[in-house]
Amino acid sequence: MGTVADTAFGVAALLYGVAGAxxxxxxxGASAAPWVLKGGPRxxxxxxxxxxxxxxxxWSARAAGPFASLGEALSSLALLVVLAILAVGRSERRTQxxxxxxxxxxxxxxxxxxxxxxxxxxxxxGAILVAHIASVTVGTAAFSVAFAMSVAYLLQExxxxxxxxxxxxxxxxxxxxxxxxxxxxxxxxxxxxxLGIVCGLFVGHRAQTSGAPVVTWQQYVALGAWALFAAVxxxxxxxxxxxxxxxxxxxxxxxxxxxxxxxxxLRGDAP
Amino acid sequence: xxxxxxxxxxxxxxxxxxxxxxxxxxxxxxxxxRDLGALEGAREALLVATCNRVEAYxxxxxxxxxxxxxxxxxxxxxxxxxxxxxYEHRGEGAARHLFRVCASLDSIVVGExxxxxxxxxxxxxADEAGTLGGGLGRLxxxxxxxxxxxxxxxxxxxxxxxxxxxxxxxxxxxxGELQNRRVLVVGAGKMxxxxxxxxxxxxxxxxxxxxxxxxxxxxxQEHGGTAHPLTDLSLLVQASDVVVCSTAxxxxxxxxxxxxxxxxxxxxxxxxxxxxxxxxxxDPRAGDLDxxxxxxxxxxxxxxxxxxxxxxxxxxxAEAVVTEELRLWQRxxxxxxxxxxxxxxxxxxxxxxxAELERSLVGRLKHLGxxxxxxxxxxxxxxxxxxxxxxxxxxxxxxxGPEGGALATATRALFALDDAPEGAQGSAPPxxxxxxxxxx
Numbered sequence: 001m002g003t004v005a006d007t008a009f010g011v012a013a014l015l016y017g018v019a020g021a022x023x024x025x026x027x028x029g030a031s032a033a034p035w036v037l038k039g040g041p042r043x044x045x046x047x048x049x050x051x052x053x054x055x056x057x058x059w060s061a062r063a064a065g066p067f068a069s070l071g072e073a074l075s076s077l078a079l080l081v082v083l084a085i086l087a088v089g090r091s092e093r094r095t096q097x098x099x100x101x102x103x104x105x106x107x108x109x110x111x112x113x114x115x116x117x118x119x120x121x122x123x124x125x126g127a128i129l130v131a132h133i134a135s136v137t138v139g140t141a142a143f144s145v146a147f148a149m150s151v152a153y154l155l156q157e158x159x160x161x162x163x164x165x166x167x168x169x170x171x172x173x174x175x176x177x178x179x180x181x182x183x184x185x186x187x188x189x190x191x192x193x194x195l196g197i198v199c200g201l202f203v204g205h206r207a208q209t210s211g212a213p214v215v216t217w218q219q220y221v222a223l224g225a226w227a228l229f230a231a232v233x234x235x236x237x238x239x240x241x242x243x244x245x246x247x248x249x250x251x252x253x254x255x256x257x258x259x260x261x262x263x264x265x266l267r268g269d270a271p
Numbered sequence: 272x273x274x275x276x277x278x279x280x281x282x283x284x285x286x287x288x289x290x291x292x293x294x295x296x297x298x299x300x301x302x303x304x305r306d307l308g309a310l311e312g313a314r315e316a317l318l319v320a321t322c323n324r325v326e327a328y329x330x331x332x333x334x335x336x337x338x339x340x341x342x343x344x345x346x347x348x349x350x351x352x353x354x355x356x357x358y359e360h361r362g363e364g365a366a367r368h369l370f371r372v373c374a375s376l377d378s379i380v381v382g383e384x385x386x387x388x389x390x391x392x393x394x395x396x397a398d399e400a401g402t403l404g405g406g407l408g409r410l411x412x413x414x415x416x417x418x419x420x421x422x423x424x425x426x427x428x429x430x431x432x433x434x435x436x437x438x439x440x441x442x443x444x445x446x447g448e449l450q451n452r453r454v455l456v457v458g459a460g461k462m463x464x465x466x467x468x469x470x471x472x473x474x475x476x477x478x479x480x481x482x483x484x485x486x487x488x489x490x491x492q493e494h495g496g497t498a499h500p501l502t503d504l505s506l507l508v509q510a511s512d513v514v515v516c517s518t519a520x521x522x523x524x525x526x527x528x529x530x531x532x533x534x535x536x537x538x539x540x541x542x543x544x545x546x547x548x549x550x551x552x553x554d555p556r557a558g559d560l561d562x563x564x565x566x567x568x569x570x571x572x573x574x575x576x577x578x579x580x581x582x583x584x585x586x587x588x589a590e591a592v593v594t595e596e597l598r599l600w601q602r603x604x605x606x607x608x609x610x611x612x613x614x615x616x617x618x619x620x621x622x623x624x625x626a627e628l629e630r631s632l633v634g635r636l637k638h639l640g641x642x643x644x645x646x647x648x649x650x651x652x653x654x655x656x657x658x659x660x661x662x663x664x665x666x667x668x669x670x671x672g673p674e675g676g677a678l679a680t681a682t683r684a685l686f687a688l689d690d691a692p693e694g695a696q697g698s699a700p701p702x703x704x705x706x707x708x709x710x711x
Contacts, residue, residue, distance in 0.1 A: 156444070159444075160441070160444060160445060160564050161558075161564065163566065163570050163573070163574065165437070165440060165441065165444070165574055165577075169444055170444075173447070174443060174444055174445060174446055174447035175444070175445050175446075175541060176445065176446045176447045176541065177447045236539075239538075239539075240535070240537070240538025240539035240540070241539060242538075242539040242540070242562070243539060243541065243561060243562045244561055244562070245539075245561065
């Protein structure tokens with residue numbers, strides 16, 4: 001890997017850490033200094049720019065797209081999550097502070113991407129695999145945003161129910177905004193995940209050389225997560241399940257998705 | 272030296288009926304402050320006129336005469352005797368008062384930000400009218416800095432202050448923007464309408480529901496909303512985002528079961544219930560329902576109380592900042608106060624040396640050429656500066672202490688600085704050079 005990419009990677013990881021720390025300081029109310037309030041979102045933006053530079057450098061050096069393998073996909077996932085948080089923060093008040101919940105995840109994803117750095121096995125390559133990885137990555141990024149908003153929702157709702165209008169209540173976005181952004185994120189993530197699962201079935205079929213198809217536990221959990229996200233959407237439309245129930249469903253679904261991801265990371269033969 | 276004097280009245284000292292007689296419309300502020308600045312003995316002037324206070328500030332050499340002038344000026348403007356309603360502060364007291372006013376410590380709602388803007392407008396008008404100088408003008412600028420420091424370093428601007436503001440804060444925490452949110456007032460309580468009006472100011476739409484439809488109609492017309500009979504309550508709750516209850520009913524107007532049914536129709540949309548009535552209008556068990564946020568009068572007053580409690584700590588911190596800034600201001604003023612004495616002392620030494628030199632140059636030293644004469648003058652200057660260095664430093668240092676004026680008074684007496692110099696026709700003011708050396 002070139003020096004430029006290495007440097008951009010290191011700076012991005014460092015800045016994500018700094019952004020996470022500053023946003024956490026802001027969210028916890030430990031500091032209301034102007035440099036903390038402005039520093040968090042700015043560090044996040046700068047980190048995303050470095051991350052983007054790293055992705056571009058990698059792409060040109062290795063001629064491998066951002067979804068060529070699990071390593072690249074993890075890095076792209078981290079970048080997509082941050083870009084989504086930044087984009088939402090531009091239109092909805094105070095949502096950037098929710099970045100405090102995703103910053104640690106982003107740093108972990110970025111570091112994990114270096115561990116699983118490499119190409120997909122040649123026999124699994126092809127457009128269908130790239131489509132599978134890309135869809136699952138986009139879906140997981142959307143669910144990551146939904147997860148962060150849902151956690152913030154539960155925290156904020158607790159403040160309102162317990163009648164505590166202190167600092168956390170003032171710093172978090174309104175319940176309506178958190179619920180709306182979480183719902184829209186799930187609405188974006190679910191079709192992407194659906195496409196990813198379908199493509200994954202094709203990839204699995206291609207990889208299966210002989211005998212009966214082998215179904216792994218990750219696939220069961222992935223289907224469970226998909227079902228939970230689908231239920232969150234369906235019940236909202238059909239039965240008005242929103243707010244706390246939707247937030248809990250989203251968090252559970254996301255934990256399932258993370259479990260699947262960790263399972264694949266621990267598997268040695270994943271592309 | 273000029274002293275600052277303020278004479279005025281505020282929400283505590285005078286009723287609104289009297290304050291409104293002294294009201295100064297914005298377009299008349301320039302003329303009024305010019306008029307104030309033209310008072311006898313006033314070298315500088317500032318007029319702060321808001322709905323809660325009218326204060327005339329002036330600076331001049333005779334504080335007693337100035338205070339009398341300010342009182343009669345205000346009485347003339349009001350066209351009435353104001354003596355028992357006016358307060359007066361001078362010197363340090365006036366500085367403290369202005370610092371407190373700008374820091375919003377003297378406001379009805381402590382910490383409100385409008386007063387600083389109003390004093391800034393008064394400052395701009397006085398500046399435009401040319402009635403501010405190095406005394407009062409500097410004090411006002413310093414008061415702005417004090418206000419900024421108070422707002423930055425204390426929590427005086429934060430916290431809740433009224434039921435209406437708590438209601439707005441909560442509604443925004445639940446719904447975000449309140450534009451076009453529907454607020455339903457059940458009953459006709461003043462506090463409920465106050466809370467609803469607070470929400471209305473943020474763009475919410477108001478509906479009033481009352482046992483007496485005529486009363487509902489009257490309130491709706493007064494406050495720009497729609498009127499509904501109490502029989503429509505269930506339907507109205509389904510369509511509303513915020514419901515404020517304050518009826519005189521002795522039973523629950525909204526039961527848990529009714530609200531549970533309403534939430535089904537609302538398809539889970541959040542409902543914020545404010546129950547200000549005593550006895551309560553809303554079944555307290557409704558607060559357990561998903562997406563229902565119920566606050567009763569005790570909850571609201573507790574939050575208001577917490578805000579005020581937090582504010583009282585912040586107020587004490589703000590008062591401490593004001594006291595500290597006032598001490599700094601006084602030290603600076605005292606240091607400035609030594610300047611005329613030092614300048615006069617230098618002038619006296621210079622004049623004496625110059626007179627002696629001239630006498631010698633026409634007498635025993637008349638044979639000296641121009642070069643020798645210049646050398647002699649330079650030697651005298653250097654000797655005088657060295658001799659005056661220690662007294663100058665002592666005067667400056669002492670002037671910043673509590674006994675600041677004593678040494679200056681002693682110096683003036685010892686060297687008869689207030690008398691005309693020997694051989695002079697009058698007490699000439701210090702030369703610019705002497706003043707520069709004194710301040711440097």
